[in-house]
Amino acid sequence: MNKLSMTVNGKPVTGEVEGRKLLVEFLREDLGLTGTHVGCDTSQCGACVVHVNGKAVKSCTMFALEAENADVATIEGQAAEDGTLNxxxxxxxxxxxxxxxxxxxxxxxxxxxxxxxxxxxxxxxxxxxxxxxxxxxxxxxxxxxxxxxxxxxxxxxxxxx
Known part of the structure; x- marks a missing residue:
């Protein structure tokens, strides 16, 4: 297991992950951010797009450890704190x-x-x-x-x- 730290939707998060764990799995399974969807696991559909350090990436083809110390934004972070849509x-x-x-x-x-x-x-x-x-x-x-x-x-x- 490897320690992992990043900022997700403006909040610092940490976890322990296997080297083969995908970013989408870390977001969904470890952080409970299930808005990022898994559609194909092959980088074809785009349902898993998140922003990593301001760049749109398909999180089903990125290892969670590659996002070490990164700033990650997911769909859950798009709306305002009060739930108002952006x-x-x-x-x-x-x-x-x-x-x-x-x-x-x-x-x-x-x-x-x-x-x-x-x-x-x-x-x-x-x-x-x-x-x-x-x-x-x-x-x-x-x-x-x-x-x-x-x-x-x-x-x-x-x-x-």
Missing amino acids: TIQQAFQDHHGLQCGYCTPGMVMSAAALLRDNPRPDADEIREYLAGNLCRCTGYHNIIRAILAASGQEVAPLAAE
């Missing part, structure tokens, strides 16, 4: 950017990384950025609309609608 989460709700909700945490975390790097992306840039996030329910149109709205842009019907 701008991106609210936009997903307002524009019906979710259905079953399984991919939503990864989509929100990816959207947050995109908007940090590109505060006003167009629909094509959003599609390209989300290429590593799979959704089987929505057809993506409302997800793109939600991200456009979260960036403060006008949300018009998308070309495929």
Whole structure:
């Protein structure tokens, strides 16, 4: 077992983990942060996206020990302390950017990384950025609309609608 320390959603955490434990497993099993989903275990679906030191990463392909002393942000850390949704989460709700909700945490975390790097992306840039996030329910149109709205842009019907 190896000692592990990191900051998760602004709070210091420690634990003991085997070297083979994945970051997603540490977050879910050891810390009880089950909002980060495991969808494929192969880095294909993006349901497990978290931020590590400000960078969006798929936590199902990162060992927990690789996050030693890192600053990790999960979907649980996105809302305000009082539970008020952040701008991106609210936009997903307002524009019906979710259905079953399984991919939503990864989509929100990816959207947050995109908007940090590109505060006003167009629909094509959003599609390209989300290429590593799979959704089987929505057809993506409302997800793109939600991200456009979260960036403060006008949300018009998308070309495929």
